[in-house]
Amino acid sequence: SEGQNIIAGVNSGFFDSNDGISRGFHIEKGEPVYVNNPDVVKSLANHSWGITVFTDGTASVGKKGFSGKVKAGGKEFSWRSMNDTIMRNVSSSYQINLYDSHYKQYPHSSNTKLTNKLAKNALYVIAEYTDAPMKVNAGYAAAKVVSISDGRSSSLSNPPYITSDKQVGISLSGAQAEEFKTLVSVGSTVEFRCDMTIEGETTRPIYTQNSTMYHIFKDGKDNMSSVGSSSSLHTTHDPITFPVVSQDKKTLWLVQVDGRQGWYSCGICPDEMVVLAKKLGGYNMTNVDGGGSSVMWVYDSAAGKGQVVNSVSDSKGERSCLNYMLVKVK
Numbered sequence: 001s002e003g004q005n006i007i008a009g010v011n012s013g014f015f016d017s018n019d020g021i022s023r024g025f026h027i028e029k030g031e032p033v034y035v036n037n038p039d040v041v042k043s044l045a046n047h048s049w050g051i052t053v054f055t056d057g058t059a060s061v062g063k064k065g066f067s068g069k070v071k072a073g074g075k076e077f078s079w080r081s082m083n084d085t086i087m088r089n090v091s092s093s094y095q096i097n098l099y100d101s102h103y104k105q106y107p108h109s110s111n112t113k114l115t116n117k118l119a120k121n122a123l124y125v126i127a128e129y130t131d132a133p134m135k136v137n138a139g140y141a142a143a144k145v146v147s148i149s150d151g152r153s154s155s156l157s158n159p160p161y162i163t164s165d166k167q168v169g170i171s172l173s174g175a176q177a178e179e180f181k182t183l184v185s186v187g188s189t190v191e192f193r194c195d196m197t198i199e200g201e202t203t204r205p206i207y208t209q210n211s212t213m214y215h216i217f218k219d220g221k222d223n224m225s226s227v228g229s230s231s232s233l234h235t236t237h238d239p240i241t242f243p244v245v246s247q248d249k250k251t252l253w254l255v256q257v258d259g260r261q262g263w264y265s266c267g268i269c270p271d272e273m274v275v276l277a278k279k280l281g282g283y284n285m286t287n288v289d290g291g292g293s294s295v296m297w298v299y300d301s302a303a304g305k306g307q308v309v310n311s312v313s314d315s316k317g318e319r320s321c322l323n324y325m326l327v328k329v330k
Contacts, residue, residue: 058250
């Protein structure tokens with residue numbers, strides 16, 4: 001919109017287009033938006049990396065580690081996911097999960113037959129932040145409980161979806177739900193925190209992050225071993241979008257290469273991505289979603305407008321993606 005000063009943008013992390021759920025973590029303006037549950041994290045090990053931009057202006061493409069805590073009545077509990085499909089059913093393994101206004105009941109507003117359900121037999125505690133929302137690696141954020149809905153003994157006919165950006169919901173089940181309920185009531189204060197490590201080290205506050213696949217170019221060297229020898233990435237040429245970071249972590253290149261279009265562009269494979277990363281002067285590189293999702297938009301100051309500058313490979317044209325990375329003038 002007018003006044004946003006956006007000068008460029010590319011498609012970003014991988015996602016489930018049917019449900020509108022991110023594959024891997026997603027952080028927006030410091031706030032955690034998607035955190036997959038541990039089972040999904042384990043099954044999607046190829047999404048263990050991410051393009052991370054810190055609030056100090058540096059960047060990384062390293063592996064991520066996560067820890068989430070919620071405090072009530074002086075006791076600390078672990079939360080396991082945020083805005084994840086696990087919200088559809090209670091889990092005996094992961095009894096505390098968060099959601100907010102990003103968890104859409106109707107991921108496609110034009111199709112109300114497709115829904116992201118909320119379990120009807122969970123305990124729901126809805127809280128409103130008293131100041132700023134929870135941010136990654138920024139300590140606890142306080143919130144006041146505004147409602148409690150308990151569907152454990154009698155199923156809820158209308159589980160509480162959230163529409164306010166100021167609110168956050170806790171879905172609880174099992175023994176942890178029983179204990180948590182004894183510690184809170186409407187008007188109580190609860191506190192939330194989200195912490196993330198990169199490459200095993202505690203990091204600075206994060207501004208934005210999208211999950212990626214593999215660490216193809218690491219510390220100035222080819223790291224195709226992270227892909228695995230049997231992967232088709234070694235032989236397949238595709239349209240691709242990939243971020244490259246300099247050795248001092250202060251420069252980030254966002255690269256988009258077309259493909260799947262005979263006599264125009266055949267695409268690129270990771271070995272060739274490594275060559276390009278080196279030519280740019282990069283030191284680390286990973287890749288975000290590619291194929292028909294690959295797109296780059298650039299603002300033309302002379303024309304006073306922006307446009308897609310690449311040739312999108314999908315036959316229907318530019319694909320509607322769940323998330324993008326935008327470059328803004330600050």
